[in-house]
Amino acid sequence: MTTGLYYQELNRLRKKIPRHGxxxxxxxxxxxxxxxxxxxxxxxxxxxxxxxxxxxxxxxxHYRNNGKIGLPESQFKKYYNCSSQTYYNARDQLITxxxxxxxxQGGYGPGDYATYKLFCLPDVSLRHQRWRFYPEKNxxxxxxxxxxxxxxxxxxxxxxxANRKLKTTLSE
Numbered sequence: 001m002t003t004g005l006y007y008q009e010l011n012r013l014r015k016k017i018p019r020h021g022x023x024x025x026x027x028x029x030x031x032x033x034x035x036x037x038x039x040x041x042x043x044x045x046x047x048x049x050x051x052x053x054x055x056x057x058x059x060x061x062h063y064r065n066n067g068k069i070g071l072p073e074s075q076f077k078k079y080y081n082c083s084s085q086t087y088y089n090a091r092d093q094l095i096t097x098x099x100x101x102x103x104x105q106g107g108y109g110p111g112d113y114a115t116y117k118l119f120c121l122p123d124v125s126l127r128h129q130r131w132r133f134y135p136e137k138n139x140x141x142x143x144x145x146x147x148x149x150x151x152x153x154x155x156x157x158x159x160x161x162a163n164r165k166l167k168t169t170l171s172e
Contacts, residue, residue: 022049028120033097033134041090043080045099047071048118063121067103072113096140098130105144114144 028034037045051069054061073087080086094100099120106113119130126132130139 022046022052025120025122028131031131031134033099033131036097036134037093038090040080040082040086041093044071044076044087044090045094045120047076047079048100048116049120052118052121060123062123063118066121066124067117068115069118070106070113070115072106092143095143096138097134098132098137098139101130101139101142102144 024034034042048069048071051065051071052063053065054063056062073084076082076087076090077084091100095102100116100118102114103117104115106115118124119128130137
């Protein structure tokens with residue numbers, strides 16, 4: 001049974017993951033926010049979590065790149081052999097339930113991708129862990145949308161105009 005990962009990519013992930021990966025806290029794993037995630041959202045969350053870099057300070061992990069964590073859409077598509085829309089749906093679901101927040105929008109050229117802040121890391125304070133408040137509160141309004149999108153403006157319906165082409169008749 002294959003998971004969609006190629007063998008070389010799996011080996012590369014193993015080298016990237018320090019000390020066998022990231023372990024979920026029981027509160028997070030059993031939370032309503034995590035239970036509502038789809039499989040692709042869980043995969044995206046895990047890939048973001050293993051991208052975190054940490055330092056040991058007095059026997060505690062402190063994540064130094066939280067807020068600068070990014071996973072390009074192309075890399076997610078290569079790992080799981082899925083479409084772009086799957087990536088965006090997973091990202092939007094993670095934002096809605098409160099696991100991540102976008103800190104910088106990407107897509108302005110090659111190698112430029114969005115960065116995110118994770119709220120499920122152990123060193124984030126309890127009041128800032130949004131996923132704990134998920135059923136009562138969601139963060140759907142924080143989903144990034146492109147501003148000034150001009151796609152389809154010329155073809156939109158105008159008020160009071162049917163925008164139908166006139167039928168040609170034989171009399172013309």
